[in-house]
Amino acid sequence: MIRLLLLDGLREVPVDAPVLRADDLGVVRGEAVFETLRVVGSRPCYLDEHLERFGRSAASLDIPMPPGFDELAAKAAAGIEDAGLRLTLTKGGLGMAVVFEIAAETVGGRSGIRVVTLPLGLASDFRRTAPWLLGGAKSTSYAVNMASSREAHRRGADDAIWTSTDGYVLEAPTSTVVAHLDGRWVTPPAETGILAGTTLRACASLVEIATLPLTVDDLAAAAEVVLLSSVRGVAPVTDLDGRKLVTPAGRALQSAFEASLRR
Ligand SMILES: Cc1ncc(COP(=O)(O)O)c(C=O)c1O
Incomplete structure (x- = not known):
């Protein structure tokens, strides 16, 4: 952890400060919501999109959303060149921002990942x-x-892709799945109950990405597959269930996405 800030008073505290109550339902029952963002050049990337989803998640869990997370995120990102930022709000009312170093494994995932379906x-x-x-x-x-x-x-x-009992592709445990199929990018619809990815939204403003049901057979036939998530960004899949994949369109999308973080 590089930096810890509390929503209460928008103040930075030592990274080892005790901040959670033992009876906070966020810990006891997993009733808390979070967002993970990338910080580049002191800016929390795609913050509005993350805060929008943060609010929707909190509403789903009946957690009242206090004001101030936008300011907290900006304060947490100040002076940070490239790192991860996690915003958390618990049912016990704790709001916090944690800035963390991006793990080497995460950075390495941008060069290519092996994936299995589960x-x-x-x-x-x-x-x-x-x-x-x-x-x-x-x-x-x-x-x-x-x-x-x-x-x-x-x-x-390195990662998994979840599939449904009726033969559709859902998402990865911490990323969105996008497949290059018959010359175009396709991603499964949010109506399947998957998370609406902010990286997907950002990438869809850079290249055309169709939102359509994606079957397990489609995935097995896809020319390319990428996993999208805020901190790792665009991770090209080089091996899917043992099948080797090429990655040129994925790498082009990755370059365009990384450039968008610095605009
Ligand atoms: C289950 C799941 N799906 C998709 C994503 C990708 O979302 P985003 O691009 O907003 O990081 C995440 C991110 O953590 C996730 O946890």
Whole structure:
């Protein structure tokens, strides 16, 4: 951790300061929401898009959103050249910003990642009618996401892609899936209960990306696949379930996205 700031008073505190109450439902029940952003040149990238989603996530978990996260993010980013920034709001009312060094593994992922598909055990349309599953909310109940990443590592890969019981591609545990299929980029719709990615939104302003149901067979036939997320950015998939993939369109998208962070 490089820097820790509290929403209360918009003040920086030592990185090892005790900040959480033991009975905060964010810890006890995983009832907290968060956003992870990239900071480049003292600026929290795509902050408006992140704050918009932060508000939607908080509403899904019935957590009142206090004002001030925009100012907190700006203060946290000041003087930081390139790092990650995590904003968190717990049901116990703690708001905080943590600036962290981007892990070498994350940076390395920009050169290419190996991915395996893992079944999530849900039909692609199930979360549309099951709001209690909190589809589309970025809550800290991410133990399943982290366990999926560990399973991918156990299988010799760097990351996972979740698939539905009815044969559709959903998302990765911490990124959005985009496949290059028949000469165009395609990504699954948010109605499947996946998180609406801010990196996807940014990339869709740089190249055309169609939002369409993407089947497991489509993925297996895709010429290229990339995983999109705020801190890693555009990660070209070089190996999908053991199949080698080329990455020219993915690398072009990555260059355009990285340039957009410095504008
Ligand atoms: C489940 C999931 N899907 C997609 C994403 C990508 O979102 P973003 O591009 O806003 O970082 C994330 C980011 O952490 C995520 O956790």
